[in-house]
Amino acid sequence: MRVFTQLEKYLELYKACQPEQVAIGEASVWYFNSSTALPNICQFNPDAKIIVMIRNPIDRMYSSYCGQRNIIFNEDQDSFEQAWRLQEIRKQGKMLPKYCRVPRLLQYGQIGKLSEQFEQLYSIFSPEQVKVIIFDDFVTDTQLIYEETLAFLGVINDNRIDFKQHNSKNKIYRIKLLSKFTQHPPQFLSKLLNRWKWIRDIKNTAIEQINEWNSIGIERPPLSEDFHRELKAFFQDDVKKISKLLGRDLTYWVK
Numbered sequence: 001m002r003v004f005t006q007l008e009k010y011l012e013l014y015k016a017c018q019p020e021q022v023a024i025g026e027a028s029v030w031y032f033n034s035s036t037a038l039p040n041i042c043q044f045n046p047d048a049k050i051i052v053m054i055r056n057p058i059d060r061m062y063s064s065y066c067g068q069r070n071i072i073f074n075e076d077q078d079s080f081e082q083a084w085r086l087q088e089i090r091k092q093g094k095m096l097p098k099y100c101r102v103p104r105l106l107q108y109g110q111i112g113k114l115s116e117q118f119e120q121l122y123s124i125f126s127p128e129q130v131k132v133i134i135f136d137d138f139v140t141d142t143q144l145i146y147e148e149t150l151a152f153l154g155v156i157n158d159n160r161i162d163f164k165q166h167n168s169k170n171k172i173y174r175i176k177l178l179s180k181f182t183q184h185p186p187q188f189l190s191k192l193l194n195r196w197k198w199i200r201d202i203k204n205t206a207i208e209q210i211n212e213w214n215s216i217g218i219e220r221p222p223l224s225e226d227f228h229r230e231l232k233a234f235f236q237d238d239v240k241k242i243s244k245l246l247g248r249d250l251t252y253w254v255k
Helices: 007-014 037-044 057-070 080-085 087-091 108-112 115-124 135-140 142-153 176-183 187-193 197-214 225-246
Strands: 050-054 130-134 170-173 215-218
Touching (some): 050 135, 057 108, 057 170, 057 225, 080 108, 080 225, 087 108, 108 225, 115 225, 130 135, 135 142, 197 215
Parallel strands (some): 050 130
Antiparallel strands (some): 170 215
């Protein structure tokens, strides 16, 4: 995970960009849950275009749990239900995992609700600057959503028709000790490797290659019917608000 706290360091990522390029951007799964990201983006570029992809909050939070548990080791509970039950006590700073770097990411219920984020989004950017993609639509007709997104960005259509599926299964690491070292290296080593950009770039590339070699895909175990029913009830009101804000009935997610 790369984190930039200085604008100059962040802008170094775009040094290779040329003036003739039509669209320049990047993506993060966490910007939309931030209270400061959207205002900061607007301050930096009021004409920015924002793309938001949303999915069933239950699927999204279960996927988030699996990533926290198996990929970045921010979670230590063996099941999503166990992790869900610990949210209140973890909010008090108790029973946090050993390698937990961002306790806020373990508040699955709070993160899964997005209606307030949409309200903030539309209070900052005009609807013409925003494209919302429903993940279900993306899966059903990937090419159509791809073409709509290019049109939204003003980018020439490359007439692509082949869209390979990625991350269709839950990833886990073959050798956990190795992955824990790449995800949580000793502090002195991390500071040393991050001191110079060229070394940092080599390190990041090497870690990505090691993690790719070390990972395998497995099927996620299904949630119990009772727990799934509980999650539907928890997210129901928020999904209704989102449906109203977007003018699209998404309540089938929680029925």
